[in-house]
Amino acid sequence: MKKSLLIVPGLLALSLAGCSEESESSAESSDGLLTSDWQEISDAAASQEVNMYMWGGNDNINRYLDEWVAPRLKEDHGVELNRVPMNDSQDIINQLVDEKSVGKTDGSMDIIWINGENFKAAKDNELLWGDFTSQLPNFNDYIDQEAPEIAADFGEPVDGLEAPWGKAQFVFVHDENKSATPPKSMDELAGWVQDNPGQFTYPALPDFTGSAFIRHVLYETTGGYEQYQQPAADIDDLEDRLEPMWQYLNSIEPYLWREGETYPESLAKQDQLYASGEIGMTMSYDPALAASEVLKGRFPESTRTFVLDGGTLSNTHFLSIPFNSSAKAGAMVAINEMMSPEAQIAKLSPENWGDLSALDLEKLSPEQQQAMNDVDLGEATLPLDELENHQLPELSADYIEIIEKGWMEHVAKD
Structure with missing residues (x-):
């Protein structure tokens, strides 16, 4: 018995050391995504499962993700998107704070839907991964990065920590x-x-x-x-x-x-x-x-x-990647896909969601602009130009x- 008591601590120390080395190696690998080219990121994302934590109280939003976004991600990129509904966005922040306090590096959250107070709390507590938006082709091609509502979230500089998903x-x-x-x-x-x-x-x-x-x-x-x-x-x-x-x-x-x-x-x-x-x-x-x-x-x-x-x-609402996401490449690919003109046009329809696009219309092709303008918003919805002017x-x-x-x-x- 004494021998086994002496051996166990040694094995535990070796195990912890191994885990520490794996965590550091994993962190170095994921941080490399912030400078990788998009093809490398796409290759790394293939076959990854991505958990998207978000408020789940709207059937239209849930259905849009489950029936429009998820199937296309699976078919086009090999990424499995799992929507994880939460009662309140604050619950997401609280869980990440708990995970950070205990040093959990392999978290279950890969994408979170946040803005405003929750973004500031996440940023202040260093709960977000890093400046990833500049790596996203659709962010670079279709977003007005200098627009105040894109560069700041309720007055807080975004600093590339979250990508615009839509406007309200x-x-x-x-x-x-x-x-x-x-x-x-x-x-x-x-x-x-x-x-x-x-x-x-x-x-x-x-x-x-x-x-x-x-x-x-x-x-x-x-x-x-x-x-x-x-x-x-x-x-x-x-x-x-x-x-x-x-x-x-x-x-x-x-x-x-x-x-x-x-x-x-x-x-x-x-x-x-x-x-x-x-x-x-x-x-x-x-x-x-x-x-x-x-x-x-x-x-x-x-x-x-x-x-x-x-x-x-x-305001603008955003998608972000937590510091301890286990599928950062898949998260980047999923967020990039949700910012595509096709996904944003589908999202605009009240039959799917009715959420205003985060894209700069002037950056769209004439065909894409026409498709956006052709969306039937319903009689109850004000024209987009009237909304923008107010x-x-x-x-x-x-x-x-x-x-x-x-x-x-x-x-x-x-």
């Missing part, structure tokens, strides 16, 4: 049979809410769409977005500047659904209220969601979307926490 823009959703002329400003919205008691609400924070609605209130009630294009810490009187926003939200609260005593816990719950006719208006950061819901028969055919005259928030920049991530905490203190608790 906030829209309001209404039934034109109930409100033929929708409000075009926050002042007009307040009037509509008072004239139609119980017909309006917004998701309780920290719901992403509910938070976005409040950011519109911030812009319109405090003098515009320009003043917030700097770090929150640099504004000494920020609390005073936010006061008109809280006053507005409290002024409409008695006229909201259930007199503002409670708020829908999520956008999905709010959409159910709209679908059942209990409220007359909802909202979305997906400008084609309403068209998709009409196609599915959930929303009435008289559903339409609108934006404010002063504009609505727009885009507002997002706040940097450091404001979001302040606003969400402030809402709990100044609105929800009142």
